[in-house]
Amino acid sequence: MRRHLIKACTAVPAAALLAATALTAPGAAAAANPYERGPAPTEASITAERGPFAIEKIDVPPGSGDGFNRGTIYAPTDRSEGTFGAIAVSPGFVSAQAWIDWYGPRLASQGFVVMTLETLSPTNLPDERAAQLLAAIDYVAQESAAKDRVDPGRLAVMGHSMGGGGSLRAAERRPSLQAAIPLAPWHTNRNWQNVRVPTMIIGADNDFIAGVGTHAEPFYQNLTAAPEKAYLELNNAGHMTFISPHTTTAKYAIAWMKRYVDDDTRYDRFLCPAPAPDQNIQEYRDTCPNS
Template sequence: MRLQKFSLPFSVAAAALTATALFVSPQATADPTAFAVHGPDPTAQSVQAQRGPYATSRTTVSSGTGFNRGTIYYPTTTSEGTFSAVAVIPGFTESESTMSWYGTTLSSHGFVVFTLEAEGGLDFPDARADQLLAALDYLVNSSSVRDRVDRNRLGVMGHSMGGGGTLEAANERPSLRAAIPLAAWHNTKNFPQVQAATLVISAEGDSVASPASHSEPFYQGLRSAEKAYLELNNGNHFTTNSYTPTVTKYAVSWLKRFLDDDTRYSQFLCPPPPPDSNINEYRHTCPV
């Protein structure tokens, strides 16, 4: 009789506890902006593909406050919410066209990408940093694709003096999530305010911004929690100005991991690859 007496209340209590657990489960209460998973599960082949899984479009910007003209590349789908965004600027005397492949490739992997023409071809890194930040502000506040952009997931990239501008922009705006300086050049070597996860890409044979004088000191001086140093084997100062599978693999994986917080891409960054015909050296903080 005792078992009969207490069986009903016990079952009711158990059901109540189960229901409570369902309502307070981590998934139910998690911040929906904590991560942004876009696209199918990545593979070793997909991360280095010149064209990713997304159909894309582009729109030109004739001018803006604080930056020159440029091109915005973006995924055409409207069914996946907003996408992370990155602004990209070329180097000394270079035109926007030298960075255009980042627009077509990265947007097809699920990013909004704004490639810029520098205000002046002779602009030094600090001026290029200001232009990168102005372009990001325009992208999230005024551009025709602003509703497609997650304003909390922004990054910067640039080549040569544009790479130096990338480091300076991240130093000026610590809220940026990711930065990728490409064969970067800057007289300043330390950027103590950088909090963005930073992938420094250099080339072994760069005679303009040699790794020993530029990229290596940049990497060593960074205090950001996550950073990596990729030195391309037999590359030169302009190797990153056109598509290569190696640069694509690490740029896509880095932006996915640190702009989107998508840990599916950690496998391509950690453990580090051994030196091979494409990579002379890779240093890292090994993200998880």
Template sequence: MLLATGALATSQAFGAETEETPAAAAENPYERGPDPTPSSIEAVRGHYSVSQTSVSSLSVSGFGGGTVYYPTSTADGTFGAVAISPGYTATQSSISWLGPRLASQGFVVFTIDTLTTLDQPDSRGRQLLLALDYLTQRSSVRGRIDSTRLGVMGHSMGGGGTLEAAKSRPSLQAAIPLTGWNIDKSWPEIKTPTLIVGADGDSIAPVSSHSEPFYSSLPSTLDRAYLELNNASHFTPNTSNTTIAKYSISWLKRFIDNDTRYEQFLCPLPRPSTTIEEYRGNCPHSG
């Protein structure tokens, strides 16, 4: 059943969406929503009202089902899509906050459950790709999605799975591992623009042995970035977090939607602050 979540609507008039579309489409057909501002990417909800639908594990194959969040209106055409995996022993509830937050900015978002909560990163990577295939080919919202504009995210082992998925499917437009964990530390094969998010206080996947070598191993010619959260832990991505949201939104918009309006939030590189321990990356971006 489709559940319209009217409470997720913003105060912006619906007419503003349709009035801006022709001008935006002339420059970049994938641009969605009004011009971004620091407050708009930090907001708990963005421009679009959001609806959601549950996907039973019994109706899919190869992963554990999940919840799809999507912009309610179809006035702006199709949207890019993102699949998100939870971490070891966790379910989709641990990353559910990202669903409406990203969808309200103009994406179809699929927070998934894995086949078992103990699945390793390579399995989670395959499940993310199967979830995207389901989303674009069989789901009730497939008509709202541009199947050429897809990305993956994940927490912990789901973050490790995000790297596995990007390695396996170079056509992905964006990848964001959140305090990722993987035995494999080297990812020179990845061709997908990748934002690595680590936490300075992570004792489960310490940045020195996970996020930092992940980032350093990515090709130097790749659009890549490393965001280390300040005063954060391995489980920081499991609750609503403005810093994770604002840079994830900017990264997804920049590379899934090719929306250069968001380049301003990524370049010049963000400086250390009360929420950012360190930020590295290549600027300007080429993608």
């Protein structure tokens, strides 16, 4: 009787082993999350000037679509992993597309289709920029030369200054967006309780245009309906820090977009537990990603 019991017990680990083998077989991770793109991240890969994907640059001249001026699309050339999430990025008040253009290749090379915008007018207010962001992201997904590489169900917005305020308004207007990242956001509105999009707000401790005490921090505090939120305050940085390549900004923007546009939990470790203040980070608050 005892021998039969031992035989029965040893059969269980064998079955478990088969199950574990199946889970770790090639393609199992993709089956578990069909949106993962690229290799597992490292500190070096997420802070690099370019990610693992080769990209192409596609000009979007005026008149290409409705509701926005013009812009540039950066898209991975590799089609072997399927479609990608897409991100539209707006510049700030009296700012040219060139000031936020660096986000295009930085994010696209990590596995996104990214459009950086030239707004209809340099003096467009945040809500006007919100409308342009939504028009642009729809164009990218539905009409652009890269539309075959875009998953229309995985769209996000991002912007600097009034473009950051515009990204908040865009997230409020379209809760189906997967993520939003306002950078040094400026807006006269303080109530963002209707935003239901995972939102990371990045501010700067020495910002004298959109001071964090009157903009970024209260915006974050009022994101009471967002399923996930984070507040990153850069150390020794100002309002214009965001218009040129900045490693800390890029690192956390990539992690946030990967986590919520791609549902890629491999990036959780960059977001939770919250990074400690250091020479680059003055403060970080979050709700921690719910895996």
